Amino acid sequence: MSHPHGSFLGIFLLLIWSGAVKGEFYSSVDSMQDLAQVEQELINATRSYLEAQQNQLNFYRRYMEQIKREHEWAVGQLKLDEYLGHPLHAFRLIKRLVLDWDELIFETIIENKPREDFRSFVDALTKDLGYPDQSELQGAIKGLARLQRVYNLTTSDLADGVINGYHYDSELQWRESYEIGVQLFDLGEYKRSLEWLQVAFVLLRNSPLEKDENGYLSDIREYAAMANFELGNPERADRLLKQILTPEPIHSAQQTRKYLESRVTGKNVEEKNPSWFANYTRLCQGRRLPEKGSGNPLKCYLDGKRHAYFTLAPLQVEPVHLDPDINVYHGMLNSKQILSIFVEVDKEEMVRSAVAGEGGKRTVRDLRVSQQTWLNYTAPVMQSISRIVQFVSGFDMAGAESMQVANYGVGGQYEPHPDYFEVNLPKEFEGDRISTSMFYLSNVEQGGYTVFTKLNLFLPPVKGALVMWHNLHRSLDVDVRTFHAGCPVIVGSKRIGNIWMHSGFQEFRRPCNLTSDSYKSVAYRN
Ligand SMILES: *[C@@H]1O[C@H](CO)[C@@H](O)[C@H](O)[C@H]1NC(C)=O
Ligand SMILES: *[C@@H]1O[C@H](CO)[C@@H](O)[C@H](O)[C@H]1NC(C)=O
Ligand SMILES: *[C@@H]1O[C@H](CO)[C@@H](O)[C@H](O)[C@H]1NC(C)=O
Ligand SMILES: *[C@@H]1O[C@H](CO)[C@@H](O)[C@H](O)[C@H]1NC(C)=O
Ligand SMILES: *[C@@H]1O[C@H](CO)[C@@H](O)[C@H](O)[C@H]1NC(C)=O
Numbered sequence: 001m002s003h004p005h006g007s008f009l010g011i012f013l014l015l016i017w018s019g020a021v022k023g024e025f026y027s028s029v030d031s032m033q034d035l036a037q038v039e040q041e042l043i044n045a046t047r048s049y050l051e052a053q054q055n056q057l058n059f060y061r062r063y064m065e066q067i068k069r070e071h072e073w074a075v076g077q078l079k080l081d082e083y084l085g086h087p088l089h090a091f092r093l094i095k096r097l098v099l100d101w102d103e104l105i106f107e108t109i110i111e112n113k114p115r116e117d118f119r120s121f122v123d124a125l126t127k128d129l130g131y132p133d134q135s136e137l138q139g140a141i142k143g144l145a146r147l148q149r150v151y152n153l154t155t156s157d158l159a160d161g162v163i164n165g166y167h168y169d170s171e172l173q174w175r176e177s178y179e180i181g182v183q184l185f186d187l188g189e190y191k192r193s194l195e196w197l198q199v200a201f202v203l204l205r206n207s208p209l210e211k212d213e214n215g216y217l218s219d220i221r222e223y224a225a226m227a228n229f230e231l232g233n234p235e236r237a238d239r240l241l242k243q244i245l246t247p248e249p250i251h252s253a254q255q256t257r258k259y260l261e262s263r264v265t266g267k268n269v270e271e272k273n274p275s276w277f278a279n280y281t282r283l284c285q286g287r288r289l290p291e292k293g294s295g296n297p298l299k300c301y302l303d304g305k306r307h308a309y310f311t312l313a314p315l316q317v318e319p320v321h322l323d324p325d326i327n328v329y330h331g332m333l334n335s336k337q338i339l340s341i342f343v344e345v346d347k348e349e350m351v352r353s354a355v356a357g358e359g360g361k362r363t364v365r366d367l368r369v370s371q372q373t374w375l376n377y378t379a380p381v382m383q384s385i386s387r388i389v390q391f392v393s394g395f396d397m398a399g400a401e402s403m404q405v406a407n408y409g410v411g412g413q414y415e416p417h418p419d420y421f422e423v424n425l426p427k428e429f430e431g432d433r434i435s436t437s438m439f440y441l442s443n444v445e446q447g448g449y450t451v452f453t454k455l456n457l458f459l460p461p462v463k464g465a466l467v468m469w470h471n472l473h474r475s476l477d478v479d480v481r482t483f484h485a486g487c488p489v490i491v492g493s494k495r496i497g498n499i500w501m502h503s504g505f506q507e508f509r510r511p512c513n514l515t516s517d518s519y520k521s522v523a524y525r526n
Contacts, residue, residue: 045121052114141183155195174203190227197224218244222253230266276453283451283458284487307391326469333464340381348373374402389437399505408494414486416453420471420478430504437499438467445492452484
């Protein structure tokens with residue numbers, strides 16, 4: 001069975017749909033940009049290669065014409081033996097064969113310098129610069145499957161470039177759908193695989209341009225047969241194989257049939273989701289459970305009294321949850337400050353890749369691990385951030401970790417987790433992470449909500465806003481209700497900055513209480 005693994009397709013998918021890679025929870029639009037650069041270099045190199053080849057062909061053509069003219073002239077002018085009887089003519093013929101043809105054929109045509117150049121370029125690209133491989137294509141496809149699962153996106157909509165009713169100009173070709181189906185099959189995701197194969201089948205069959213000379217419809221049917229078999233539908237599998245074998249009895253599907261006959265059929269197992277999954281997907285989709293006695297009791301308010309810093313520009317507080325208290329403070333950072341943060345992030349990346357890359361080369365793989373960067377509070381913009389966190393929370397920044405800046409690409413997510421450590425506390429800090437301050441540094445076109453899976457709460461990212469909550473009770477016991485998650489980004493790029501505060505320095509800021517319950521009033525309003 002033909003099994004195309006077009007590298008073009010691989011890059012295409014990574015660029016358009018980047019997903020989590022090799023089991024990482026998120027990927028980064030920044031590393032995708034590096035891949036786009038790699039592709040641009042490939043395009044340039046291929047174009048130069050084709051031009052060089054074309055020039056060479058033109059040169060051969062002219063050269064050929066010249067030799068042909070001389071040959072024709074020779075045989076046309078005189079009888080050939082008379083012509084060759086002339087010592088100069090004999091010399092010229094021998095010279096052409098020994099020198100000219102030799103140069104033409106044995107040096108330029110056979111050596112083909114443009115091709116050698118191109119080959120060494122491709123070698124360098126794949127070896128030194130970092131180039132996506134099969135596992136990364138699988139990662140991208142897993143990312144797509146995850147988007148479908150979390151957001152309940154149908155395969156046919158996605159293939160049409162339709163996401164939640166928005167139409168993006170990026171519908172997939174049959175070959176791409178087929179490739180996704182094959183990869184999902186290899187990943188054991190038979191149900192999804194079958195959906196993508198069906199889309200590929202319909203697209204190919206209805207394509208006015210493709211004539212299916214290579215029998216891809218049969219290949220699709222063969223994969224669909226195997227997926228059906230794994231899903232516990234041996235009859236359907238058999239029917240599909242018959243459709244291939246009736247017109248074409250010597251097709252490789254014959255072996256597939258024998259193989260399946262030798263096996264016990266698969267089971268139609270529904271994948272088992274973890275217990276948090278239902279809450280997670282519901283909230284990621286922006287749906288809350290109706291709450292008893294609701295009629296939203298939480299009102300936004302302005303707070304100019306928390307600290308003198310906010311006298312002129314009062315805090316715009318949106319309390320989104322009580323007990324545990326979770327507040328969103330809007331408009332904390334303006335675009336200029338956010339740009340300054342990214343200037344600091346860029347500096348860090350330069351420092352790091354000079355250390356990690358060989359010979360100062362930036363590699364795609366390196367960037368993947370540097371999707372998060374830590375910034376301390378020395379740069380002016382970071383000093384402002386430090387002041388904001390201190391004045392809003394009332395905590396002493398001596399207990400603060402550096403700010404972690406993270407970039408989530410399409411499909412990038414972070415499954416539910418608490419921010420506290422509970423065990424194995426890091427030695428550099430005193431106490432556990434008492435609070436989280438999360439700055440949204442970008443808007444996200446679609447997806448990327450922050451959700452609290454135990455609290456029926458979702459927060460869409462709003463650029464410039466700060467979300468703050470406590471991870472510990474007043475007793476300093478961990479508050480398990482603070483489990484939260486970053487939903488997959490569907491479209492766009494999500495950037496956040498997290499500051500975790502440790503409890504060690506905060507004795508006078510948030511007195512401990514022996515009762516574990518959190519205190520009803522907003523703790524950090526001193
Ligand atoms: C590719 O070529 C274009 C113009 O031919 C040039 O502007 C661009 O910088 C090149 N890109 C790379 C990555 O070499
Ligand atoms: C997913 O969407 C389909 C319609 O496209 C709907 O019938 C189904 O109930 C949805 N499932 C969930 C879990 O939302
Ligand atoms: C803060 O970070 C910068 C850049 O990484 C570094 O040069 C500097 O030494 C750091 N300062 C402190 C106090 O850690
Ligand atoms: C799901 O959310 C409800 C309330 O929104 C909560 O009571 C329940 O514990 C949550 N389930 C899990 C597994 O987090
Ligand atoms: C401890 O918490 C209880 C109830 O939550 C409250 O009545 C009491 O005043 C608190 N004590 C201190 C020292 O904060």
